[in-house]
Amino acid sequence: MNAKVNITNRAGASFPVRRMNFDFNNVPEYWMKSSVGLTHFMTALSALFPAGEKFFIDSVRVVRNHPAIKENQELQKEISAFIGQEAMHTQEHVGFNAAAQRYGHDVDTLDKHTDTVIQTARKVFALVGKPFGITQEMVDLTATTALEHFTATIASQLLTNQNIQELMQDETMKTMWLWHAIEENEHKAVAYNVFEGVFGKGLKSYLLRTSSLVVAMITLFFVHKYFLLRLLRQDQQLNFDSIKSIYEYAYSPSKGIITGMGKEMLAYFKPGFHPNDLDSVNLLATWKAKLGF
Ligand SMILES: [Fe+2]
Ligand SMILES: [Fe+2]
Incomplete structure (x- = not known):
């Protein structure tokens, strides 16, 4: 593997932190089976991560000293x-995005757009929710909880969908x-446990987390598609072949990465849902062994 892995578990949590230090210098321009469409699909996804994950960190960090969870050492x-x-x-992802930028794919602008969308959306929803007693912290944490369900679900597709694994040739x-x-x-359960710890399991928190998922998924869909079309157009590759390959990869009923997410995504709407209901213990053990973690 083209990375120097450094695994630490200073926090004493149930999972470690791995410093990977990937070298992206030799990644080909169209690294996903030489397909422009598929590569840009993943690059558009990668463009969401730096600002998105900073938002997740901030949302959890701001409530970690809440009296309801402050003394919960395990959490x-x-x-x-x-x-x-x-x-x-x-x-x-910053490292990979910079490598894509060097090929002339303008991920820097997409990164800035991601931050603008997040900051605008969180402020608007806090304003709309204020008369109903919904605070900025609630908006941020519930959005994080919803988006973490999305990332865990798309992640489990990456770990289970062989078609996708074969396409990733680099x-x-x-x-x-x-x-x-x-x-x-x-x-996958951390933001959720924080959310439940701070805001409880009542009807209000159920309505908050499920409506957040709907809003987050609609926003994410349009932002990601806009990024994808922008990358394709800038690359002068916005054509039938690219769209067809993206459709087959993401939305084909039998093997699409997005269609494959349906069942796990919907589980979030079950009252009493918890992320650990979706058992990934064996799947994780298999992949950690394969990657030598
Ligand atoms: Fe992440
Ligand atoms: Fe995450």
């Missing part, structure tokens, strides 16, 4: 490890996405 350790993992993801990129996928599943 505090998980929060520290969660922050560590997300910070490492940001670092590696070893560095494949390892980067699989490492990120493993860790998203390792820490």
Whole structure:
């Protein structure tokens, strides 16, 4: 693997923080089976991570000293490890995004757009929710909880969907996405446990977290598609072949990465849902062994 792995577990949590230090210098321009469409699909996703994961970290950090969870030592350790993992993801996606930028794909602008969308949306929803007693902290944490469900679900697709694994032909990129996928599943319950710890399990928190998922998914869909079309157009590759390959990869009923997420995404709407209901213990053990973690 083209990375120097440094694994630490200073927080004493149930999962470690791995510093990967990938070298993206030799990643080909179209690293995903030489496909322009598929590569840009993943680059558009990667463009969401630096600002997105900073938002996740901030949302959890701001409530970690809330009296309801302050003394919960176990959860505090998980929060520290969660922050560590997300910070490492940001670092590696920044590294990959810079490599894509060097090929002339303007990910810098997309990164800035992501931050603008997040900051605008969180302020608007806090304003709309204020008359109903919804605070900025609630908006941020519930959005994080919803988006963490999305990342854990797309991650479990990466770990289970063989078609996608075969398409990722570049070893560095494949390892980067699989490492990120493993860790998203390792820490998938942290933001959720913080949310429940602080805001409880009542009807209000159910309505808050489920409506957040709907809003977050609609926003994410349009932002990601806009990024994807922008990358394709700038690359003068906005054509039938690119769209067809993206459709097959993401939305084909039998093997699409997005269509494959349906069942796990919907589980979030079950009253009493918890991320650990979706058992990924064996899946994680298999992949950690494969990657030598
Ligand atoms: Fe992450
Ligand atoms: Fe995450």
